[in-house]
Amino acid sequence: MRRLTGMRAFALLLLFASTVAFAQSAAPEKSDSAKTLEQQFFAALRAGDADKVLSYIPKNGVNIGSNEEHTNRADIEEQFQKRRGLYCRLFDSACISATIDLANSARPCSDRELLTKSEKVRLASSEMTRNGVQQAVLVAEVKNDKCSNSGLIDFIFNLDADGWKLFSIP
Secondary structure (H helix, E strand, C coil), X not given: CCCCCHHHHXXXXXXXXXXXXXXXXXXXXXXXXXXXXXXXXXXHHHXXXXXXXXXXXXXXXXXXXXXXXXXCHHHHHHHHHHCCCHHHHHHCHHHCCCCCCCCCCCECCCHHHHHHCCCEEEEEEEEEEECCEEEEEEEEEEXXXXXXXXXXXXXXXXXXXXEEEEEEEC
């Protein structure tokens, strides 16, 4: 499971809080905007639609990984074209380069594989405003004993003039 740091811990805390609030309220409705984003984004991942996922990457790039390393769009486009890096992590388990953990025989899996070949997949989304910016957090809880990175898949989006754009891929 990925290590919780910074924005990811904050996002998961907000998602948990919104889930608790959801359970405690009479008949709340999830925002159509976040629900639509959840359906469309996870559908693009499941389908392996790299162009659709790339359309969510803003021109100035996105924060990637537990260290929140900022990667510009041109680098991400190159990774997608050459089928390496973020492309592998999102779409193709076969090209993921990871160190072998001798204590764990499971291999790392792409998000696409986790979403399409897991025993259990639960999706959730939440919207909030943080520092004046409307954000959506998409989370997939996956259970797959064949994958070493089974657990949570999450994405943080910011709403801008062009619609929802990825802010962070933890």
